[in-house]
Amino acid sequence: MSFSQHLQYIYSVRGLLLEGLGVSLIIAFAAVIIGFVIGVVLAMIKIAPKNNLFIKILDKIADLYITVIRGTPMLVQLLIMYGVVLVAFKNNPTNLVVPIISFGINSGAYMAEIIRSGINSVDKGQMEAGRSLGLSWSTTMFKIIIPQAIKTVIPTIFNEIIILVKETSVVCYIVLRIGGKQVWDLLGIAEKLGLNKPAYYMSLIFSVAIMYLVVVLILTLVQKLIERRLAKNERT
Amino acid sequence: MKERNTAPLLQVKNLCKKFDKNNVLNGIDLDIYKGDVIAVIGPSGCGKSTFLRCLNLLEIPTAGEIVFQNEYLFKLYSRYTKKQIKNLKRPVVAPINASLTEEKKKEILANLSALLKEQKAEEKAIKKATDKGINQHRQKIGMVFQQFNLFPNLTIMQNVTLAPIKLKGLSKEQAEEKALALLDKVGLKDRANDYPSALSGGMKQRVAIVRALAMEPDIMLFDEPTSALDPEMVGEVLKVMSDLATEGMTMVVVTHEMGFAREVANRILFIDGGVIKEENSPKEFFENPKDERLKEFLSKVL
Ligand SMILES: Nc1ncnc2c1ncn2[C@@H]1O[C@H](COP(=O)(O)OP(=O)(O)OP(=O)(O)O)[C@@H](O)[C@H]1O
Numbered sequence: 001m002s003f004s005q006h007l008q009y010i011y012s013v014r015g016l017l018l019e020g021l022g023v024s025l026i027i028a029f030a031a032v033i034i035g036f037v038i039g040v041v042l043a044m045i046k047i048a049p050k051n052n053l054f055i056k057i058l059d060k061i062a063d064l065y066i067t068v069i070r071g072t073p074m075l076v077q078l079l080i081m082y083g084v085v086l087v088a089f090k091n092n093p094t095n096l097v098v099p100i101i102s103f104g105i106n107s108g109a110y111m112a113e114i115i116r117s118g119i120n121s122v123d124k125g126q127m128e129a130g131r132s133l134g135l136s137w138s139t140t141m142f143k144i145i146i147p148q149a150i151k152t153v154i155p156t157i158f159n160e161i162i163i164l165v166k167e168t169s170v171v172c173y174i175v176l177r178i179g180g181k182q183v184w185d186l187l188g189i190a191e192k193l194g195l196n197k198p199a200y201y202m203s204l205i206f207s208v209a210i211m212y213l214v215v216v217l218i219l220t221l222v223q224k225l226i227e228r229r230l231a232k233n234e235r236t
Numbered sequence: 237m238k239e240r241n242t243a244p245l246l247q248v249k250n251l252c253k254k255f256d257k258n259n260v261l262n263g264i265d266l267d268i269y270k271g272d273v274i275a276v277i278g279p280s281g282c283g284k285s286t287f288l289r290c291l292n293l294l295e296i297p298t299a300g301e302i303v304f305q306n307e308y309l310f311k312l313y314s315r316y317t318k319k320q321i322k323n324l325k326r327p328v329v330a331p332i333n334a335s336l337t338e339e340k341k342k343e344i345l346a347n348l349s350a351l352l353k354e355q356k357a358e359e360k361a362i363k364k365a366t367d368k369g370i371n372q373h374r375q376k377i378g379m380v381f382q383q384f385n386l387f388p389n390l391t392i393m394q395n396v397t398l399a400p401i402k403l404k405g406l407s408k409e410q411a412e413e414k415a416l417a418l419l420d421k422v423g424l425k426d427r428a429n430d431y432p433s434a435l436s437g438g439m440k441q442r443v444a445i446v447r448a449l450a451m452e453p454d455i456m457l458f459d460e461p462t463s464a465l466d467p468e469m470v471g472e473v474l475k476v477m478s479d480l481a482t483e484g485m486t487m488v489v490v491t492h493e494m495g496f497a498r499e500v501a502n503r504i505l506f507i508d509g510g511v512i513k514e515e516n517s518p519k520e521f522f523e524n525p526k527d528e529r530l531k532e533f534l535s536k537v538l
């Protein structure tokens with residue numbers, strides 16, 4: 001078979017592949033948002049002064065969460081969520097919530113560590129200056145510390161987002177539905193098409209690789225733009 | 237020392253601070269009156285910064301008392317342990333004291349419970365004053381740091397107006413008007429919209445002073461405000477500080493600038509080994525030092 005036949009075949013299934021990419025990106029970006037929110041909350045818990053029992057308990061829970069999530073493979077977490085924890089959602093007409101929550105929870109643990117180290121990298125004189133004016137811990141945190149921390153964590157946060165986008169490809173291990181209709185993520189659809197046309201299997205896989213690569217390049221570009229924007233107000 | 241007929245603005249009693257096993261402050265007593273300009277000097281590592289930072293509870297003291305405007309900023313309170321209470325009750329329950337009359341027993345128990353109640357009330361009052369009040373007290377205690385600690389993510393104007401808008405309920409316009417007036421006084425009105433990174437060290441420190449002043453504090457604490465500056469910028473900051481002193485601001489200044497201490501302060505403290513070794517008026521302090529360590533210190537720095 002010639003190269004142009006392969007191209008023709010891929011061109012003929014482009015709609016399906018793009019649909020698959022769409023599913024992958026929906027899962028990835030919803031998970032990024034959940035992960036970021038969880039990450040901020042966990043980081044706050046880890047960093048807050050441990051001056052009462054409540055926060056001490058939360059701190060222990062956060063530790064456990066981070067340990068478990070970082071200590072087990074993503075695919076295994078997804079299968080456990082699908083089969084046990086979120087089993088109620090499994091048979092919903094639209095069950096994308098299962099992977100979205102699973103990836104979000106996974107990403108949250110990593111985001112927490114990134115955000116925490118970003119906050120810790122801000123000079124501790126900043127918190128002292130805020131507090132010495134009479135500002136509360138949380139006002140100083142949100143007005144002074146976090147805006148500075150964001151600048152330092154942007155590269156690592158984007159790294160995490162890029163890893164997450166690619167990692168969502170393991171979602172092809174579970175059955176996905178939107179509005180009762182079965183859908184596939186990018187790798188999932190390529191696998192499915194490849195079953196019927198084994199001769200084109202490797203072409204499909206290469207196409208998947210190229211599409212992921214393009215998405216990652218776009219994300220990298222966005223990262224650069226944000227960094228340039230933030231660099232305008234140079235820090236001391 | 238002059239006789240004072242008003243209560244001190246800030247009272248420090250037997251202030252102690254330990255870092256793990258490192259005893260840094262070992263019982264500092266000091267009454268600070270309105271209008272005082274107190275220079276604090278001493279060898280490196282003697283606890284000057286720690287002392288200053290205890291005054292607005294950036295460091296939590298390990299013992300002693302700090303009273304600010306007649307309210308506790310800090311007080312270590314003790315509470316009887318269960319064991320101590322048991323011991324106190326012993327005379328009542330022990331069989332050897334069978335001779336004790338019922339009346340006497342009742343009296344002992346009543347005294348004990350009154351004592352515990354009193355302790356609890358005191359603990360509660362102190363906790364309330366220190367926990368809840370600290371942010372309020374800090375609004376009245378300005379602090380200027382060696383490293384300026386301006387907020388690099390905010391403009392000069394935002395640096396100065398953030399706290400007044402958040403805490404004093406000023407509108408943005410009111411706060412900015414006031415900030416401009418203060419910035420004008422230190423010659424930085426035209427830099428209001430710059431970010432701190434565009435300013436020299438001396439300018440940053442002047443802004444840091446303005447930022448603290450914008451809260452209209454009753455006392456200002458300075459921790460070596462000129463030590464991080466290039467020599468040619470020291471003068472402009474000291475000028476702002478001596479103007480402030482002339483206007484009657486109460487100030488505690490940790491400094492290595494002996495000229496400033498001599499000219500501007502009305503009291504000078506020498507701290508060594510975590511205690512105030514000597515306190516005197518500038519003239520006596522420099523011309524007639526009594527403490528041996530102070531003599532040695534002065535011979536090195538003068
Ligand atoms: N957060 C801290 N944790 C542990 N030890 C500390 C801490 N802060 C200060 N110390 C110790 O307390 C002692 C006094 O420090 P401090 O900074 O108060 O001295 P200083 O008189 O201000 O010195 P300098 O002139 O160098 O500024 C030092 O031995 C220091 O190591």
Ligand SMILES: [Mg+2]
Nearest residue numbers: 284285286460
């Ligand atoms: Mg110091």
